[in-house]
Each structure stands twice: as C-alpha cells, then as structure tokens.
Amino acid sequence: MSLNEAKKIAAYRAVDEWVKTKTAVGIGSGSTVVFAVDRLAERVKQEGLEVVCVPTSFQARQLIVENNLVLGDLDRYPKLDVAIDGADEVDKDMVLIKGGGGCLLQEKIVASCAEKLIIIADYTKNSQKLGEQYKKGVPIEVVPMAYVPIREKIQQLFGGELKLRMAVAKAGPCVTDNGNFILDWHFPQSADFNWTEVNRDLLLIPGVVETGLFVNMATKAYFGMADGSVKTQEK
Numbered sequence: 001m002s003l004n005e006a007k008k009i010a011a012y013r014a015v016d017e018w019v020k021t022k023t024a025v026g027i028g029s030g031s032t033v034v035f036a037v038d039r040l041a042e043r044v045k046q047e048g049l050e051v052v053c054v055p056t057s058f059q060a061r062q063l064i065v066e067n068n069l070v071l072g073d074l075d076r077y078p079k080l081d082v083a084i085d086g087a088d089e090v091d092k093d094m095v096l097i098k099g100g101g102g103c104l105l106q107e108k109i110v111a112s113c114a115e116k117l118i119i120i121a122d123y124t125k126n127s128q129k130l131g132e133q134y135k136k137g138v139p140i141e142v143v144p145m146a147y148v149p150i151r152e153k154i155q156q157l158f159g160g161e162l163k164l165r166m167a168v169a170k171a172g173p174c175v176t177d178n179g180n181f182i183l184d185w186h187f188p189q190s191a192d193f194n195w196t197e198v199n200r201d202l203l204l205i206p207g208v209v210e211t212g213l214f215v216n217m218a219t220k221a222y223f224g225m226a227d228g229s230v231k232t233q234e235k
C-alpha cells in the first residue's frame with residue numbers, strides 16, 4: 001500500500017467515526033487532511049451531513065471552499081466538536097510534532113477549541129520516541145526580528161541545532177500564514193526530554209509565538225498501515 005493510500009484509509013476511518021451531523025469541525029493542514037476533506041465532502045453529498053468547517057491554515061481554507069463545505073471561524077464557533085489533523089510524528093505518549101508544513105500556530109489554536117483532537121497519519125509517523133522517525137526537528141514559530149536571539153537561547157537551554165527554515169520557491173526564509181519565521185530545532189536525540197516542560201520553557205522565551213510540540217492534546221490517532229489496516233492509539 002502506498003503512503004497516500006495509507007493516509008486515505010486513516011482519514012476516512014477517523015472522519016466516519018468522529019464526525020456527526022450538525023457539528024463544528026476543525027480542519028487541519030497538510031497532505032493527509034486532504035483525504036479527510038474529500039470524505040467530508042462525500043458524506044455531505046451522500047448522506048446530507050451538516051458540518052461547519054473551521055480551517056487551521058490558508059491551505060485548509062482553500063480545501064473547504066473548493067469542496068463546497070461550509071466555512072466557519074472561531075468568532076462564530078469558539079467551541080468545536082472535533083478537530084481532525086495530521087502530524088509529523090506521534091510518540092508512545094501521544095506527544096506530537098506538528099508544523100512540518102509550517103501551520104502549527106493556527107492548528108494549535110483550533111485544536112485547543114475542540115473537544116477532541118483526532119490525528120490521522122500514515123505508518124511512518126508512528127514512533128516510540130520523538131525524533132525516531134521524523135528527522136526535521138521540532139518546528140518553532142518565531143517573530144522574525146527575534147530569530148537569532150531565540151536560536152541562541154534555545155541552544156543554550158537544551159542543546160541541539162536550530163535551522164531557520166528556508167522557502168522553496170522564493171529566495172529567503174519561509175514565512176508562515178501569520179507572517180512569522182520557523183526555526184526547526186534538531187534536538188539532541190540522546191536527551192530524555194520531558195516535553196511538557198520543554199514546551200512550557202520554549203513558550204516563555206520572548207518572541208516565540210508557538211511550538212510544534214502538541215502535548216496532552218490529542219485524543220486518538222489513526223495510522224494507515226502498509227498492510228491496509230488502520231492502527232489506532234489512545235493515551
């Protein structure tokens with residue numbers, strides 16, 4: 001089974017199990033969420049499902065609009081029934097790394113407004129320990145003017161290496177949907193971090209807007225496996 005097929009079976013299963021009619025749903029970002037939106041659109045057509053979709057990024061907003069789903073926002077729907085999102089890695093304690101596609105800030109806000117955060121992913125995201133599978137580090141969204149001092153502070157506090165994420169089809173850094181930069185923190189693999197504490201300490205640094213560490217947020221993860229099955233994980 002290809003990675004895309006694995007993403008699709010995880011997304012379809014999660015949407016079918018968690019999205020009920022007349023609910024407000026947070027729509028995450030990334031390549032796996034595309035399949036979740038496809039399934040929502042299918043269910044709207046087939047069974048008259050009524051959902052309002054609140055996006056976590058420009059990409060998610062486009063997906064909602066292109067699929068003719070009802071677009072909502074947190075002004076009108078400050079409490080969501082469920083948010084469905086991808087992840088770059090999920091560890092044994094359901095700590096997530098997110099933000100590989102640069103969308104962590106709005107994703108965390110939307111997830112924090114949802115009663116449940118449901119993660120959909122392919123089997124390559126399923127780890128015992130963060131960094132085991134995902135090698136690009138923990139994304140940290142920062143205010144542009146502060147990226148150098150933040151880089152130094154994190155290096156001194158925790159070690160490892162921080163790389164300013166560069167854009168692909170543009171000269172210079174990657175700029176998030178919120179006008180910020182991203183530092184990818186390649187943390188030392190040998191360290192046995194308490195991610196709750198690390199997340200809190202990172203957020204205390206002036207200029208750090210949000211981290212891609214999602215601790216104690218996810219309710220359940222669905223992994224599409226290579227053999228065509230779907231593995232689930234709960235805390």
Ligand SMILES: O=C[C@H](O)[C@H](O)[C@H](O)COP(=O)(O)O
Pocket residue numbers: 028029030031032033085086087088098099100101102103104107
């Ligand atoms: O910034 C991107 C988001 O956090 C994504 O949810 C995450 O990177 C997973 O994306 P994908 O489903 O493409 O692996």
